[in-house]
Amino acid sequence: GIQVEQSPPDLILQEGANSTLRCNFSDSVNNLQWFHQNPWGQLINLFYIPSGTKQNGRLSATTVATERYSLLYISSSQTTDSGVYFCAVEAYNDMRFGAGTRLTVKP
């Protein structure tokens, strides 16, 4: 089946810094989403981005489907950005998740 790899696994930043999270996938996908898991476990939708670039405030994402990767950019990070970020790809009729990037933003 399709493999989804996220990097880095852990990231520690000072408040105000920028970061880039990466998601590589091993095969063509129909869809790709980025989620932020809050401390209570809920997955919060960040981007639905099978291809192209989208921006939402301090966050933006780019998916290059032909090269099988997606990037999530977080600018001017805040402590509330802390948590685990997952990318999920849709292929072969199910959604596969990466292992996540755990982001810690220190004040």
Added chain:
Amino acid sequence: KAGVTQTPRYLIKTRGQQVTLSCSPISGHRSVSWYQQTPGQGLQFLFEYFSETQRNKGNFPGRFSGRQFSNSRSEMNVSTLELGDSALYLCASSLKWTGGRTEAFFGQGTRLTVV
């Protein structure tokens, strides 16, 4: 517009018992998928229901089952609980079936502890 609702939020069960979890999707969504999240295995797909039919199933034993009702609400059942079934169970709602290029929205999850 109400989001995806999962009940109960927390559950403690004893080994050997069975448990039923419920998921109400976003109004108008017909697909419900279930996922298990554990520290060791991450997020793993359990099964998907669309229009009351199971469309796809992950690699889990037959103790895990589910169903979907005509109002799109879904339940999943785990029989003969094992300690390893302790996990966060998440359900996702989407307009179309997975593979139909549709965005998925998740509920808050049910945290199951088996003792």
